[in-house]
Amino acid sequence: MLLLGVGSFAHAELTIDVTKGIEGGGIPIAIAPFGGGAPEDIAGTIATDLQRTGKFAPQSAGSPADYSVTGQAQSGGSRGYVVQFQLNGAQGSQLLNLSFDVPANQLRPVAHRISDLIYEKITGERGLSGTRIAYVAGGGGSWYLVVADADGQNPRMILRSGQPIMSPAWSPDGAKLAYVSFEGRRPQIVVQDVYNGGRRVVSAAPGINGAPAWSPDGRRLAFTLSKDGNPEIYVLDLAAQTPVRLTNSSSIDTEPVWLPDGSIVFTSDRGGSPQLYRIGSGGGAAQRLTFEGDYNARPSVSPDGRYIAMVHRRGGRFHIAVLDLQTRQFRVLTAGGLDESPSFAPNSKMIIYSNGQRLTAVSVDGSIKQDFALRGNGRDPVWAPYSR
């Protein structure tokens, strides 16, 4: 067993601990240290990345393993460093052999990219090592919106506020975040460009301005307004000025999210307890989706449209549960407590959520769990889409 990624980054805010992997400990893969003297432990990052997928058991070089990784990272090329690596099967067959020209500050992203290439080659699924997450930290006087790499490293505080921040949502291209900000001591929905920091207020109506969610094409935002007396779902075309109301009930309607077909899933207590409903993007009759127990709220739709994750109360405890829209199977994924704010990874396989103290993640089949240990608190996590 390698000693994985310990101490190489003094400013690491999150470390990931796989608390549960697949039965049998995962696929053995031997990873040799990269030669060449680059100022980055590329092999260590790859081993950490593969370990935390829960599907691999990284080994030191020379150990018997199903796969092996070797590589070099040395100064040269047009940008500063040349990174090359090879993935080989047990019989010595070469599966990957690639080379990258990168500047020094891209050595770590390249390590994540290599991890994803290895993961995809062997499992046939898209990897998550090169993705990012956003979450809200702080509280009590200072609130922060943070964007970090999916391994928890490299946290960047993109917003600091003296008032609460909540409900961040990534645009489909990963370039913007919509969120709720209470600056000025009233809620408003703000869209912030992640790369230049520019902000635009898209809703500051009287009452609640909450739960923004991007349409699959990135042109519209669904959100909650209570300006007409109680919380209702609205859709705003971002090129227009006036949001269009979708729901009309005397109950709470909130937490809209979009399915790939353009329909919207939301939380409503119109039946007496909070449950999930589905409505067309033009409104109309709502169809109830959940029937298990008396509390199902805060839906998150998997990018492939198959699953809806949610907060589910059972026996006084809050769990993350998932509804399979194909089979209609309802599955409780977590032991429960104060679980909230589920968000699907872009490969539709993992769900990140908050357990009331920390960020953690669970696979959609419940077999893999990952802890994100924060220095400080974290909540409202959202997994970014694959960047294009």
Add this chain to the structure above:
Amino acid sequence: MQHFARNLMASAVLALMVGCAATGENTDTDQTGVQPDAAAQPGITAQPGQDAYSYAYGQAPSGYDTYDASGGQAGGRPGGQAVAGAGGAVSADRVVYFDFDSVEIRPESKPVIESNARSLASNRRIITQLEGHTDERGSREYNIALGERRANAVRQTMIVMGVSPQQVRVVSYGEERPAAGGQDEQSYALNRRVEIVY
């Protein structure tokens, strides 16, 4: 450390938008959540943007925990926090508590609402903000809706007692501003509340 860019542009746009919203609201006076003209609100600083600083990803600080206010005022913005309510100490005669999962006004809360309603009814120029809160259990946005329901319950009671709807503004913080930090029944009971802020 100083490479953040304070977003004056956004502040200006935001101030404009909120200004417009506040003027337009005076027309529909009897709706829930109506906010009177911002200029007429003593104690409420409607200066959006002053509270928040955004950063381009490439220049964003990584050490956000150095600003963490959990240990005190480090990084806190005194101007933004000196206002009563919204996290500041509120005296007991201005807090209404609720049972779990409930928006019912308890009998023992009636005197608190009554005494505030009396002073509001006797001076129509006073504006109050009712800040609705929940405990931390359950979904955050759903809790925003529950907090608003609680604040509206207090608002309706005040209106019945003779307060003008235009004097009472409602905002819900859901579980975002707990009064007590513990994860136990005692703390939860303190957090399920409406604060009456002047």
